[in-house]
Amino acid sequence: MADLTVMAPEDLDSEDKEMLSWDINDMKLPQNVKKTDWFQEWPDSYEKHIYSSEDRNAQRHLSSWAMRNTNNHNSRILKKSCLGVVVCSRDCSAEEGRKIYLRPAICDKARQKQQRKRCPNCDGPLKLIPCRGHGGFPVTNFWRHDGRFIFFQSKGEHDHPKPETKLEAEARRTMKKAHVASASVPLKLKESPETKSLPGETQSWGSFPLTWSFQEGVQLPSSYNGRLIANTPQQKSLNDCLFFSKSCCLGGTTDLADPTSTLGPTKLYDKCKLSSSWICNGGDLLHPVSGVLSDYGDRQTWNINTALGRQSLNDNCCPSYPFPLTSWPYDFSPSQSSAELFPQQIPVEPPAAESSCRPLWPNPGGELYEERLHVDFNSCCPSSTCHSPQEDPFLFAYASHPHHQYSLTGKSSKWDFDEDMRGVGLDHYSNEMLLNLCPLR
DNA sequence: GTCTGCGGGCTTG
DNA sequence: CAAGCCCGCAGAC
Numbered sequence: 001m002a003d004l005t006v007m008a009p010e011d012l013d014s015e016d017k018e019m020l021s022w023d024i025n026d027m028k029l030p031q032n033v034k035k036t037d038w039f040q041e042w043p044d045s046y047e048k049h050i051y052s053s054e055d056r057n058a059q060r061h062l063s064s065w066a067m068r069n070t071n072n073h074n075s076r077i078l079k080k081s082c083l084g085v086v087v088c089s090r091d092c093s094a095e096e097g098r099k100i101y102l103r104p105a106i107c108d109k110a111r112q113k114q115q116r117k118r119c120p121n122c123d124g125p126l127k128l129i130p131c132r133g134h135g136g137f138p139v140t141n142f143w144r145h146d147g148r149f150i151f152f153q154s155k156g157e158h159d160h161p162k163p164e165t166k167l168e169a170e171a172r173r174t175m176k177k178a179h180v181a182s183a184s185v186p187l188k189l190k191e192s193p194e195t196k197s198l199p200g201e202t203q204s205w206g207s208f209p210l211t212w213s214f215q216e217g218v219q220l221p222s223s224y225n226g227r228l229i230a231n232t233p234q235q236k237s238l239n240d241c242l243f244f245s246k247s248c249c250l251g252g253t254t255d256l257a258d259p260t261s262t263l264g265p266t267k268l269y270d271k272c273k274l275s276s277s278w279i280c281n282g283g284d285l286l287h288p289v290s291g292v293l294s295d296y297g298d299r300q301t302w303n304i305n306t307a308l309g310r311q312s313l314n315d316n317c318c319p320s321y322p323f324p325l326t327s328w329p330y331d332f333s334p335s336q337s338s339a340e341l342f343p344q345q346i347p348v349e350p351p352a353a354e355s356s357c358r359p360l361w362p363n364p365g366g367e368l369y370e371e372r373l374h375v376d377f378n379s380c381c382p383s384s385t386c387h388s389p390q391e392d393p394f395l396f397a398y399a400s401h402p403h404h405q406y407s408l409t410g411k412s413s414k415w416d417f418d419e420d421m422r423g424v425g426l427d428h429y430s431n432e433m434l435l436n437l438c439p440l441r
Numbered sequence: 442g443t444c445t446g447c448g449g450g451c452t453t454g
Numbered sequence: 455c456a457a458g459c460c461c462g463c464a465g466a467c
Binding site for chain 1 (some may be wrong): 442443444445446447448449450
Binding site for chain 1 (some may be wrong): 456457458459460461
């Protein structure tokens with residue numbers, strides 16, 4: 001088991017207990033670590049993890065929470081504190097209860113500037129909800145490199161919804177730039193109803209969504225409490241399912257011509273990189289031509305082992321899980337490689353290698369994972385969207401919540417497809433991409 | 442321009 | 455003294 005913190009006490013031997021009993025401030029940290037943890041994108045509560053020093057995400061001390069560096073006057077231990085989440089002060093909601101959960105800028109100046117901007121949905125003022133999950137203070141994360149391992153410890157429980165991920169925020173900035181660039185092109189290509197800016201939309205946010213954050217269609221109460229995030233077996237399963245979807249989507253496009261194939265992870269990964277016969281949508285598989293949805297989001301339980309060959313390479317690699325997924329943000333960004341946009345998600349080594357066989361972003365709390373796709377519509381050009389700003393998934397982060405996630409109906413888990421892809425048709429999207437959304441060509 | 446890590450310095454309990 | 459916070463700097467992207 002990767003997550004030592006969730007092992008049952010009775011299953012632990014003395015070494016395992018040592019793995020659990022350490023504190024980030026200890027003089028000596030355990031070095032006889034048998035198994036390192038999979039990187040946790042949304043660490044919450046009082047978690048401790050031991051990552052391999054080879055783990056790129058751990059090396060970068062990444063978190064999808066907006067964490068800023070905090071000086072603890074200890075150069076050996078890096079401390080970071082949570083900035084919370086930026087929300088609309090009007091508490092506006094988009095369709096299906098989607099809320100605005102923006103990622104606070106890490107830089108102080110940038111954050112102040114950010115709060116002067118307007119809500120992308122209702123144009124109302126934005127406000128920052130500070131994190132007070134650690135005794136009234138922000139949740140803190142500690143990182144310490146020691147030997148072959150990177151030790152992580154978090155203190156406190158986030159008492160606010162999750163912001164958009166770093167990658168989403170980065171992508172949004174990228175799209176904002178693209179928007180500005182495209183605005184200078186004399187082609188009047190943004191007049192289609194789907195791409196027109198709505199009155200409430202501020203230009204500063206841009207109108208080109210890049211990723212969708214279908215964390216959940218359920219609005220969190222103001223008393224949202226991260227404590228509800230539990231490490232249930234189902235959630236762990238989901239985490240590991242996410243690994244598969246991420247692995248398949250690395251590089252953006254996915255070729256899962258036959259989801260029931262018995263390709264091993266490496267070959268599967270290679271196929272993923274080669275074509276776009278199938279669009280991996282954070283777990284759901286779409287065929288861009290037929291528009292067929294392999295609706296794993298509807299809990300169709302195609303067992304990942306069937307496709308991955310029963311963990312043939314590494315026990316840590318591809319656990320046995322069904323394939324439920326609820327998110328499917330994607331990236332229509334053919335002009336820019338996924339590696340450029342989302343370097344963190346690109347494995348340095350082939351998946352067959354031990355280090356890269358671990359998931360890049362497992363989901364500890366069973367959270368939805370924001371997946372990006374590089375959809376190559378016949379090598380179409382620049383990225384954009386066919387969504388109205390109101391639908392702009394980029395701007396809306398669902399309040400993520402594992403409990404809600406597991407009570408999702410098929411509707412909520414695939415609404416994006418039903419309403420935006422299947423209803424409109426991917427060919428339509430492709431055409432839109434070509435006709436309306438490639439102003440630079 | 443923003444993120445990130447580092448470190449000095451201040452305040453508070 | 456520890457913890458939290460602010461600030462500026464430098465390097466990277």
